[in-house]
Amino acid sequence: MSKLRGQGYDGASNMRGELNGLKTKILNKYPQAFYIHCFAHQLQLALVFVAKENEDVANFFINANRLVNLIGSSCKCRDALREKQQEQIQKALHLGNLETGKGLNQESSLMRPCDTRWNSHYGTIVSIIVMFEAVVEVVEWIKSDRNQDNLGEATGLFKDIQTFDFVFHLFLMRLILGITNELSQALQKKDQDIVNAMALVEVCKQRLQSLRDDDFGELLHDVEKFCEEHDIVIPNMEDLHFVPGKSRHKAPKITNFHYYRADLYFQVLDMQLKELNDRFNEVNTELLLCMACLSPVNNFASFDKEKIVCLAQLYPQDFDRMDLMNLPIQLDNYIQDMKMHKDKNKDQSMPAADPNDLRQHFEFTHEE
Numbered sequence: 001m002s003k004l005r006g007q008g009y010d011g012a013s014n015m016r017g018e019l020n021g022l023k024t025k026i027l028n029k030y031p032q033a034f035y036i037h038c039f040a041h042q043l044q045l046a047l048v049f050v051a052k053e054n055e056d057v058a059n060f061f062i063n064a065n066r067l068v069n070l071i072g073s074s075c076k077c078r079d080a081l082r083e084k085q086q087e088q089i090q091k092a093l094h095l096g097n098l099e100t101g102k103g104l105n106q107e108s109s110l111m112r113p114c115d116t117r118w119n120s121h122y123g124t125i126v127s128i129i130v131m132f133e134a135v136v137e138v139v140e141w142i143k144s145d146r147n148q149d150n151l152g153e154a155t156g157l158f159k160d161i162q163t164f165d166f167v168f169h170l171f172l173m174r175l176i177l178g179i180t181n182e183l184s185q186a187l188q189k190k191d192q193d194i195v196n197a198m199a200l201v202e203v204c205k206q207r208l209q210s211l212r213d214d215d216f217g218e219l220l221h222d223v224e225k226f227c228e229e230h231d232i233v234i235p236n237m238e239d240l241h242f243v244p245g246k247s248r249h250k251a252p253k254i255t256n257f258h259y260y261r262a263d264l265y266f267q268v269l270d271m272q273l274k275e276l277n278d279r280f281n282e283v284n285t286e287l288l289l290c291m292a293c294l295s296p297v298n299n300f301a302s303f304d305k306e307k308i309v310c311l312a313q314l315y316p317q318d319f320d321r322m323d324l325m326n327l328p329i330q331l332d333n334y335i336q337d338m339k340m341h342k343d344k345n346k347d348q349s350m351p352a353a354d355p356n357d358l359r360q361h362f363e364f365t366h367e368e
Contacts, residue, residue, distance in 0.1 A: 001029075002030065004026070004032075005032055005318075006033060006034050006036060007023060007026055007033050007034070007035050007036070008035065009022075009037075010038045010041040011038070016037065031317070032317045034287060036287070037279070039187045039197060039201070042279040043184055043187060043276075044184075046275035046279050047180060047272075049275050050176075050271045051121075054268055054271060056169065056264060057173065057268060060166065060170070061173075063160050063166065064121070064128065064170075067128065067135065067139070067157055067161060070139065071135065071139070077138060077142065080141055081135070084133075084134035085131060085134045122174070122181045125170060125173055125174045125177065126174060128170065129171075129226075132230060133230060135161070136161065139157055139161070140158055142154040143155050143158050164223070164232060164234055164235055167223050167227055167232060168223050168260060168264070169264075171223050171226070172219065175211060175215075176208070176211075176268070179204055179207045179208060180204055182200070183200045183204045186200050187200075194288045194292040194295075195292045195302065197288075198285055198288060198289055198292075201276070201280050201285075204276065208272055208273050208276070209273060212270070212273065216261050220261075236256065237255065237256045237257035238256070239256055240254065240256075241254055241255060241256045241258070241259040286310070290308065290310050290311035290314070291311060293311070294311075305331045305332070305335070308327075308331060309324070309327055309331070312324060312327055
């Protein structure tokens with residue numbers, strides 16, 4: 001345990017609690033064992049935070065989950081969805097709106113999200129968009145069937161999902177979860193390397209920032225086009241916006257355009273960016289990128305003297321001022337030594353020097 005220099009796992013209270021968590025107990029005895037919160041779990045928490053803290057987004061996901069549960073509640077409902085899909089595919093093929101070929105126009109179903117993998121909601125959102133017409137028809141069928149147990153819920157959903165608000169959130173969350181989906185999948189890979197994971201985190205932040213800067217017009221265009229295709233009423237963006245159920249006299253005088261752009265689009269993206277920046281902070285990023293320089297992959301192709309020196313500076317208990325002064329020279333000597341061994345092995349057709357010697361050398365020079 002005295003050689004422990006890092007610890008990483010999820011953020012459950014018994015693991016990372018500030019008073020009695022495993023992280024704290026270890027740090028109290030071994031302060032050099034830096035704690036890194038599991039990246040996949042951090043991303044999960046960042047997505048969950050926005051989905052629960054923003055009232056509009058929270059209501060959207062409640063309706064989306066209710067919709068999936070309603071249609072997936074019985075074999076009869078699922079069969080009805082397949083029939084509606086087949087009818088629409090045949091109709092589209094007849095009109096020439098779909099291409100034919102192997103693997104095309106296959107039946108699909110509404111994907112059920114998993115709470116422990118929040119990005120799985122991305123698949124749910126995409127399936128709702130793709131099958132929206134069939135979904136609406138099935139909900140209407142359930143609403144009109146007096147023998148259905150969930151008649152009341154179907155009546156409410158039939159109205160809620162055919163609103164501009166629902167479609168706007170549908171496309172907004174598709175954008176956000178689509179950007180984070182690749183990162184989520186990559187962070188769950190067991191063979192993921194640190195450098196690539198950190199790069200993907202940065203790409204995710206930059207893409208969200210680009211949405212924040214100039215992509216609202218494109219999103220609004222997609223939402224309006226979708227609403228036109230499905231006969232959903234599009235509000236005039238220049239009219240004053242009123243929240244249903246609230247007094248019109250006390251409501252702030254803002255236009256629909258301002259509401260959807262500033263109060264929804266900007267606010268949700270700002271919350272998401274803040275969460276990602278807070279959870280993937282610079283200290284953890286620097287530590288992991290420096291550690292990646294010791295990766296033995298491809299004969300230490302990631303070796304970087306400056307980052308290794310920076311890594312040593314993060315551990316003052318292990319490297320005093322004299323050690324830090326000597327380390328750059330020792331690393332230069334090591335690089336030259338490895339080059340000589342490499343050239344010698346080429347000449348004599350001998351096996352190359354073991355790249356793992358770098359870690360041993362790193363420990364050896366410190367002990368000296």
